[in-house]
Amino acid sequence: MKKKKILIVDDEEDLLDFIAMVLSDENYITYKAKNVNEALSILQNNKVDLILLDIMLPEIDGFSFNNMLRSDDELRNIPVAFITARLDSQDKIIGLKEGAVDYICKPFTSDELVNRVKQIFRKVEDG
């Protein structure tokens, strides 16, 4: 089976490294972006299967970036999962309304992360 490619967008380098490490250990190809610009340049050169997107990003936040993706003909089909640190379900609701497939709440363990990602791919393949 072809290896799935995942783009991780988070301005916190340590967390970014952690997520990338866990997911590469699970045999995913990972790309790391610290902001939206980096993410866009990665997307130009690579075809990814999933974007893990932090909501709180400098300059352009996750919601706005997601909206940019939704309005792009080529990129609109890439599933996006938000990484959120918010307490309430408000972000979840907004996120899902904005066309995100899922959300992952901070803090999370490696198991939770891997399970969530697997679930998302299952969901995307099913539907």
Next chain:
Amino acid sequence: MRLPFRYKVSIVITSGVIIIYVVLFICFYLSSRSKLKNEFFNNAKLYSEVTYDKFSDIYTRYYRSVYFKFREFMLTHIRLFPDLQKVQIVSPEGEVLFNSEDIFKEIPVREKKVYTDDRFVIENLKTLEVKTFNGDVIKIIHPYIDRFGVHRFSIIYYFSYERLKKEINGIIKISFTGLILILILSSFVSIFLSRLITSHLSILEEAAMEISGGNFSKKIIIKTNDEFQDLADTFNLMTEKIREFIKELKERDRQKTQFIANISHELRTPLTASFGYVDYLLKEKIGIINEKQRKSLEIIKRNLERLNRDIHSLLQISKYYLEGVELDIKKTDVEKILKDILQNLSPHIENKKITTELDIKVKECFTDQEKIRNVFENILINAVKFTPEQGFIKIRNSLISENGNSYVIFDFYNNSEKIPPKKLDLIFEPFYQVDSDAGKKLGGIGLGLSICKSIIEAHNGKIWAKNDRIGFHIFFKIPGGVYEKEEDIDS
């Protein structure tokens, strides 16, 4: 009784107009009456002065000789002054020699002498001056002295006010008609005027209603260049200020929410990374670890977990205080949630050999599922923390009725240390910790019960604590509930 302002205004205007009219009328009436009377009196005097000489002459010359001539002359002259009631010629002794009322008789035949009975006439008959009496009837006495200087008789004129009175009464009648017309007219005008005034008031009222309904963008336009315009301008200024104020409040509110979100992000992101790495290390994904390393990592992990819990509580209580508690009320199976939580806590419960008892009479409640779980968790985590080894935790609920409202009351009972009665209310305050060894050793930042309080109060419920002989209760009640075991509640 509530009288609308516009009626008040129109009543004031109408009564004002009427008062002015009546006063003016009275002045006019009094002055014109005295003027007319004076005029009348002067005319009467003038008439008597002009005619008395002639009358005397004609009387002496013709009365007894050529009566028809006398009569004709008198008739002509009496008719000249319609208000002349009668003319009498009276001798100084009081005998009525001629009375103009008798003028229509053919011949002046006298069976017996007639004397005047007029007091004024009798009193003044003998005087040789002209006497006037200005009462209801004007009387003028002109004495006639012949060429030999003998006072032969006096001519007495009686002038009547009758006609004048009628005239004046006519004026009063016309004025009354005028009064009624003025009344009708002024009420119409005043209603119109007050409408004009109150139309501005109703514009203001409408705007005030809009504002109380939450619409602050309503502007009032009154261009009357008077106090109404000032009021409207002030009103607009007020709504503008309120609008700005609300905008500011909203902005501040947004900033607070943003602040919580930022703090949440800032605290959780490093926690996620640390926790993630520790967890990953413990899973030996990065490399084999020895027993000592494992123990150390477990301690780190446990502390990170505690930190996470505290951060969560802190953010939660800040959010509740800043934004209030938003509830998503639906039918909730509380029994299932309680069992689930006890299951999660079972390692700790078994570890301390605590017995638990669940006595649920109301299985389903109308409540916010997530938040009530949070309440149960906070209370039960505390209970497990403070219950001594081999102690008990009893959870009960039932339906009660208070002032016609039904509540579901929950009772969490354990045999932990008692709390000093003075501090029973304080345990629900944020950051309050019961000063006990157990409390300090077991950690936590004292937010659990204040979170419970916020949530229960958002349900319009109440939470309180109570000591009893063997232990400690936390009660809370929330409105409503679904009957599950009706017969139990009845008994």
